[in-house]
Amino acid sequence: MSTTERPRILVVGGGYVGLYAAKRIMKKMRYGEATVTVxxxxxxxxxxxxLPEVAAGSISPRHVVVPLRRVLPKAEVLTGRVTSIDQDRKVAVVTPLVGEAYELPFDYLVIALGAISRTFPIPGLAEQGIGMKGVEEGIGLRNHVLEQLDKAESTTDENVRRKALTFVFIGGGFAGAETIGEVEDMARDAAKYYSTISRxxxxxxxxxxxxxxxxEVGPKLGTWGKEHLESRGIEIYLGTSMDSCVDGHVVLKNGLEVDSNTIVWTAGVKPNPALARFGLPLGPRGHVDTAPTLQVQGSDYIWAAGDNAQIPDVAARKAGVENAWCPPNAQHALRQAKVLGDNVVAGMRGFPQKEYEHSNKGAVAGLGVHKGVAMIVMGKMKIKLKGRLAWYMHRGYHGMAMPTWNRKIRVFADWTLGMFLKREVVSLGALETPREEFYEAAKPAPAPAAAAAPAEKAKAS
Structure with a gap:
């Protein structure tokens, strides 16, 4: 970390908003005007x-992540966590991955921590559940599902086999529906290579x-999506929840009980709990309370956006929807980051702030290869698509929304190769414990019984 006498703009969080806000700030400000620290x-x-396509093996995991230092070469990128903020002194405490925590002064602050999985105190969830918020979880889910097929193929115990081949997904929003659709697609393909397993x-x-x-796509497309998934043999239980999943024994409120090694939790998100330690005004659900200008309420040097912020939806309120807030999705995060970046530079120069206003452009979801739903909003008209055409819309929209041309090209290359080559169905579960085999080979051998005997006798005497 370098020291500087220039004003410091501290960006807390390197997700979608943090990355794009920092990029926008550096594009708009003059040379040497400020230091940007992420x-x-x-x-x-x-x-x-x-992430659902990562879990299905349609996209390489490395292609859905963007290295911050490469995209922000002129910014300071610190790998660690901001654990507290002293607003009076304008100092943040940074805890790096290794070493002791230290204080970092700032002049302007951007809060872009994002969200974490919203969970409940369900017995067994922490031990058995698999989230879908990070690329590591996407890779882990893919390896885990393929390992279950390996287990089922290799065992003679019918209970072990049934538990391995039962997959439970909690949450039917975009994340849940897309993930189960993609994973079911992958498992269906993978089963072709197992002699004793079929769909x-x-x-x-x-x-x-x-x-x-x-x-997110409306009742008609939601109903079609449900019917489509059910036509593929997926059981859908609505109006119920999970009571427990201790040791993989899943108990639902509707009375259904099943044993499963795979319990995927995608039941929504909540703001990062670290926000509670920053002394910022929070809304009823823990989001940072912001004005339409993305400034934190009561402050002229702190901004917030994305999943960790409670931002008034100006466009919806103008249309007569009271108490409308911007939903936590990539469509808003990208546009909020640009407005936020402009407002930080404007605030640094003493210029007026601009309000964030964006009308919903629709939503797209992929449910597996050549399967999807899409709702495109064009003015007052809503175009609803399903099936292959919606899937093309899903891939086209998100492919172009992927940050940097480097990553766009890599993602489209993965998709293009997938048109001509069969899907990879190999599990690399050992990646999670790469040293285990070497440890077994290198650990000290136990002392021979004959050699240990004299020592025991001496000890006794």
Missing amino acids: VDPRSYMTYQPF DDMRFILVDAADKILP
Whole structure:
């Protein structure tokens, strides 16, 4: 970390908003006008809408992450966490991955911590659940599912086999529906290479507490999505939730009980709990309370956007929707980051702030290869698509929204190769414990019994 006498703009979080806000700030400000410092526990940003395709093996995991130092070469990128903020002194405490925490002064502050999985105190969830917020979880889910097929093929115990081939997904929003659709697609393909496993041997279950899935695309497309998934043999239980999953024994409120080694949790997100330690005004659900200008309420040098912010939806309120807030999605995050970056530079120069206003352009979701739903908003007209055409819209939109041309090209290359080459169905579960085999080979051998005997006798005497 370098020291500087220039004003410091501290960006807390290197996700979608943090990356694009920092990039916008550096593009707009003059040479040497300020120092931009980005702090995040990871040295890369993850494009989360592609995690279901990572789990299905349609996209290489390395292609959905963007290295911060490469994209922000003129910024300071610190790998660590901001653990507290002293607003009076304008100092943040940074805890690096290794070493002791230190204080970092700042003049302007951007809060872009994003969100974490919203969980509940369900017995067994922490031990058994698999989230879908990071690329590591996407890779882990893919390896885990393929390992279950390996287990089922190799065992003679029918209970072990049934538990391995039962897959439970909690949450029917975009993340849940897309993930189960992609993973079921992958498992169906993979089963072709197993002599004793077919798709009929597998059981996929989707659970949601609401009365519908895919609420983001509207009731008609949501109903079509439900019927489509059910036509592929996926069981969907609505209006219910999971009571417990201790040792993989899943108990639902509707009375259904199943044993499963795979419990995927995608039941929404909540703001990062670290926000509570920053002394910022928070809304009822823990989001940072911001004005339409993305400035934190009561402050003229702190801005917030993305999943960790409660931002008034100006366009919806003008249309007569009271108390409308911007939903936490990539569509808003990208546009908020640009307005935020402009406002930080304007605030630094003493110019007026601009309000964030954006009308919803629709939503797209992929449910596996050549399967999807899409709702495109054009003025007052809504175009609803399903099937292959919607899938093309999903890939086209998110492919172009992927940050940097480097990553766009790599993602489209993965898709192009997937048109001509068969899907890879190999599990690399050993990646999670790469040293285990070497440890077994290198650990000290136990002392021979004959050599140990004299020592024991001496000890006794």
